Amino acid sequence: MTLLRSFRRCAALLGLAAGLMAAGSSHAVPSYARQTGQDCVACHVGGFGPQLTPFGVKFKMGGYTDTDGQSGKVPLSGMVVGSFTHTGKDQAEAPAPGSRLNDNRTLDEASLFIAGKLADQLGSFMQITYDGVGKSSSLDQMDLRFAHATDIGGKDLILGATLNNNPGVQDPFNTLPVWSFPYAGSPLGFGGVETGTLINGGLEQHVLGLTGYAFYDNSWYAELGAYRGLSRTAQERMSLGTADDPGRVAGNTAYWRLAWFQDLKRQAWSAGVFGFNAGIQPDRLSGGPTNRYHDLGVDAQYQFLGTRDHIFTVQGSHIWERQSRDAMLAAGEASHAGGYLRETKLNASYNWLQTWGFSVGRFLTTGDSDATLYSANAHNKPNTQGTTFQADWTPWGKEGSWLAPWANLRLGAQYTAYSEYNGAARNYDGSGRKASDNNTLFLFAWTSF
Numbered sequence: 001m002t003l004l005r006s007f008r009r010c011a012a013l014l015g016l017a018a019g020l021m022a023a024g025s026s027h028a029v030p031s032y033a034r035q036t037g038q039d040c041v042a043c044h045v046g047g048f049g050p051q052l053t054p055f056g057v058k059f060k061m062g063g064y065t066d067t068d069g070q071s072g073k074v075p076l077s078g079m080v081v082g083s084f085t086h087t088g089k090d091q092a093e094a095p096a097p098g099s100r101l102n103d104n105r106t107l108d109e110a111s112l113f114i115a116g117k118l119a120d121q122l123g124s125f126m127q128i129t130y131d132g133v134g135k136s137s138s139l140d141q142m143d144l145r146f147a148h149a150t151d152i153g154g155k156d157l158i159l160g161a162t163l164n165n166n167p168g169v170q171d172p173f174n175t176l177p178v179w180s181f182p183y184a185g186s187p188l189g190f191g192g193v194e195t196g197t198l199i200n201g202g203l204e205q206h207v208l209g210l211t212g213y214a215f216y217d218n219s220w221y222a223e224l225g226a227y228r229g230l231s232r233t234a235q236e237r238m239s240l241g242t243a244d245d246p247g248r249v250a251g252n253t254a255y256w257r258l259a260w261f262q263d264l265k266r267q268a269w270s271a272g273v274f275g276f277n278a279g280i281q282p283d284r285l286s287g288g289p290t291n292r293y294h295d296l297g298v299d300a301q302y303q304f305l306g307t308r309d310h311i312f313t314v315q316g317s318h319i320w321e322r323q324s325r326d327a328m329l330a331a332g333e334a335s336h337a338g339g340y341l342r343e344t345k346l347n348a349s350y351n352w353l354q355t356w357g358f359s360v361g362r363f364l365t366t367g368d369s370d371a372t373l374y375s376a377n378a379h380n381k382p383n384t385q386g387t388t389f390q391a392d393w394t395p396w397g398k399e400g401s402w403l404a405p406w407a408n409l410r411l412g413a414q415y416t417a418y419s420e421y422n423g424a425a426r427n428y429d430g431s432g433r434k435a436s437d438n439n440t441l442f443l444f445a446w447t448s449f
Helices: 003-023 031-036 054-061 232-237 326-330
Strands: 076-087 104-119 122-131 136-152 155-164 207-216 220-229 253-263 267-281 291-304 310-325 338-352 356-367 384-393 408-420 440-448
Touching: 031 076, 031 104, 054 253, 207 253, 220 267, 291 326, 310 326
Parallel strands: none
Antiparallel strands: 076 104, 076 440, 104 122, 122 136, 136 155, 155 207, 207 220, 220 253, 253 267, 267 291, 291 310, 310 338, 338 356, 356 384, 384 408, 408 440
């Protein structure tokens, strides 16, 4: 099956799901919990958000198809996020049309999820989002997957395939950029770095990928696949617009992943390596100059679960990116034909009684000096580093909680402190702005239903 045919079938499934939604809006509940008959805390640390328990990791590898055997479960859920953002110093210009230089209150997003079992061995995680800042709706994250369970020599084996639109969104661990801490961030403040590796959202939603994976003996995970870029027409039809069009993805890209996973019930480990290679022609001219990116990463995670009253998790990742900037050089957008980026993340979290959460994460991005590409930065470098602190309260999602599993809520306070931004701690923009001026307080209410 070609990627184009797969995309068309996925579009048909989206249309079917939209019809189901119109037929019965009363089914818009947290669909995975309803489907499995488990409380949300079975899959999610604290009963909410992307951070998965070992049970949640295996549920995803199994294709989102595990059920309690009861029929009539429509795979629909909804989500709404609202927030308040304050930065250490007013921003030089409003971060979005209609916003203020500081102290912004906003509806960040409202999403519909088509999430759960669609057929035997076929499940989905698909998100359609209204962007409250950009005032637009589009297909957001998508992971449509097939999984088949078998065995080899008495050892369990899951064989699967996933059709998705963001390299890494299909990964079952919480260490690749798309699912790493912080799990929520301000759309109107400073929530990280300005310059990131390609696998860190560089092609998000603008590609379609088909990968195959295997999970052997409940320990070894391997995945391999390729991505194709969406045409400008396809982006417009999916309401993505073309302002963020990365250009023509030159031929198939390569994505691969190897990981070792151990679930010992009271604690769990994972460690792995991953890679992503892609070529991009910004002007979309066949045969024209191409920028090429080669990403290589390592990651690890340890999770102590105990009796689930006290859960402690530590996660880390490092990504090396080698760049060939031929198209940038030809367009006068870079001074050097080659360059690099390095991204490091390390974070730890503690959750008490599946209700109260405390997290701290350290991030660091460094790169080579380029007087043209980074002309607006101090020392012509993208270097940025800082620390994110978060405290949150999740009152629902446990057995006996209000409307379980019909409603979930997380209230959180997050603070990001910068020690370096775009190349310097002070005067990084040539106008006297300090890295600490970008320190961001983000208060959020995150609910699903």
